[in-house]
Amino acid sequence: MIRISQIKMGLFDGEEEIKKAAAKLLHLDSSVISDFLIERRSIDARKKPKLYFVYSVYLSLKGVNEEKLVKKLRSKDIVLTAPVRYKAPELPLEIEGIARKEYFQKEENRPVIVGFGPAGMFSGLLLARAGLRPIIYERGQAVEKRQEAVTRLWTEGKLDPNSNPQFGEGGAGTFSDGKLNTLVKDSCGRSRFVLETFVHYGAKEEILYDAKPHVGTDALISIVASLRKEIESLGGEVRFESQYHFEKHEKRPLIIAIGHSARDSFRELYALGYPMVAKDFAMGFRVQHEQKDIDFALYGEIDEKTRALLGASSYKISHHTKHNRAFYSFCMCPGGYVVNSSSEEGGLCVNGMSYSGRDSGKANSAIIFSVSKEEYGGEEDPLAGISLQRDFEKKAFSLAGGKVPYSRYDKIKNVASEEKAQDLMLKGQGEECDISSLFRLENYPKLSHLEEDFVESMEAFEKKIKGFSKGNTLVYGVESRTSSPLRILRGEDYSTLGRRIYPAGEGAGYAGGIMSAAMDGLKVAESLILSYDKQG
Template identity: 50%
Template sequence: ETVENFWKNGILDPDSNVQFGEGGAGTFSDGKLNTLVKDTFGRGKEVLSRFVEAGAPSEILYQQKPHLGTDQLVGIVQFMRHQIEEMGGEFRFRSTVTDLMIRDRKLNAVIVNAKEEIPAEICILAPGHSARDTFAMLEKHNINMEPKSFAVGVRVEHPQTMINQDLYGEPENDRLGASSYKVTHTLENGRGVYSFCMCPGGYVVNASSEEGMLAVNGMSYQARDSHNANSAIIVTVNPSDFPEEGVLGGIALQRKLERAAWEAGKGKIPVQLFKDYCTHQKSTRLGDVIPCIKGAYTLTDVRSIFPKEIGDSIEAGIHAFGKKLSGFDRPDALLEGVESRTSSPVRIVREPKKLTSNIEGIYPCGEGAGYAGGITSAAMDGIKVAEAVASVYALPVNKM
């Protein structure tokens, strides 16, 4: 409800938005459930089985690229919450762990909303990749963290019929549905540029979570039936790009780009035609590609958001992809920014076997902690950490 209100009226709730709320950013996505993580221990199969148990269609168990639309994920995540509550779990909405009580390098308690102290020997710390206040709090407690590479860029929109024609040889195919693509290229400057989180028949959404800053993401409904395909076209950045900022330098870079995006669009999603992006000119009118966007948008100069090397890399990458997919670099393709929340810019260091941080009892977990890159891999890491915690409390085995 607060997300729909933000998209409609532009009123941001910093505690309830595309990044923060039930299910987090994964709820507002294309719900891709495939992962490149090797499933040696069957955790991936367990994740998919749990989704089916919660109401997902059973075909996700055998599809090569299973996905769940945002419209399905909302109900599935709610069902999972009810399952946990029935087993004795408790959910605290609009609650933030604002501090930790640590004694002798051991966790003693967590402080919620700066007033409630909850005694705790163990805290599974799975904050998500946009929990910037949490990362700052952890740094204050000297919890080991390190900056990591991530990627930034734009969302690009093309007609879905064009992508279908490129990949199927026909603009529509009822059996195959909306087609998807994945493209990568290594630039002459040594940076990688690639597509990410491709949303067939999807929407670009305003995914902002802080006042005065703007970030975009992509999502699809289960039917994947909008008239556009969109994906992030992103460029790798690494700690050498923000050496003076310390362990939280990646967050500083994200915020800098998001402020520039907010200013470029005066709070609305900035949109630019690719031909104008290439000539460094503000767009003033659309071509044949009409935006599929959740939230207000405005035609402006998207390229002005980026430092020169990143801006140039995006242009070079799109031209390279035009040689692989006909029309990808068409003049009226739409670029929208800024895509800055691709993955966590920080890794919370954990011991390889025990999976604890340098503070006993704290278990970094999932995408925000730097150990996953999507819905399924984050869930698999959650199972892995749960197994590590369970082993601490396992009863000793009586040997004969």
């Protein structure tokens, strides 16, 4: 097949127009194109308000020597290649002299997965399809009941410590924006496999090629339930409301996919001697704007038809302050809500959430700052990052009595204004107050100048996105669960402690979102399956 990139097209051009444009680049008629696949689509807004889609496509040609044609054209945007198709490993026919189907009928041979977020789901799916009949432990509830618990938190402020925006079927990503983009290089087709699985269970086909694919909480709820049902239909088992407690000598193959908020489990694993190291991570705040202001800054003046086609716009920005600290946007949530994402009593953290339509009229994003392990004592204690996160969250909780504290940006800048901020959070579970104390982490002297650095960064972002640092921009506290502050060490085969124990996903420190966690879950499941080949 031939891959052609950088095909610039009008926003409303369809597949036939794209084919003709591709054929023109090959100096051929589109009638010779047989197989045709859109690999990627992104928006080019450099000459706003004149906007374009830029495509990369795969195609095959009838009656044309593709290799000779590509050599003749000598273009870096036209290459001979083909899409990588994911191929899952298979079990040997016999394991320890027993037929593989019979082997995994025995309870003691079935592998255990702890956690049913993206890493646990996709490792479970792969193991179930291979015939291993995994047993999956999830401390939270099935997604249908979990949705009720999350709604109670958002509308009444009532927290269930075991079933909330962090814990439960689908993991933390289910009640967030549902973004599926990743920076992980993928030479084995795992990314495409994950996306195709989501599409199979109800996601829009556009996620297969959009540069910034998005599902949305409403769609994810039904998708993760469908994934679970397939696992169960293949002999797997999901035990909800069941927190797994680790043992010194695990008797079965084990995949640890506990997520970045399972702090009690990290402490349990550390006490058992699992190798862990602290790592750099980030935390900060969440800012909210009018979506129309962000759209105008990024796209210019566009008509409603174009706006409906493009959907709510998103941004990615960063700034390095004079105090040598990086501030940057994270998990930008177009057309969504700022929501309480807490999982512990007495602590409070926030996240961005959106439905598939992204139609709230508001745009929000985390604006976070980098924290090195040297700044919070991580060199001496692998769990020290958890202590930092908790201190941050406790301050936020006490500031507004358990509601999410927020402030207008002009108050943070100390610009006089008596205008009342409008609480735009989902169901109004927020309280306007002075959040300046959240910038002062007294127990961490190396984390000084945060308020000054935040203001400097917001003003720098204004130069990139007009209106970003307007006085009525809302700043919510705190965004502390961007990633795991530690890593459970593993070897080249993804296992640890020299046994069939596989730390996986975001909690173990090997992923940073739905896609990378799902792909990591596939990696460890592949390694477990291949380990049976080695034992014969």
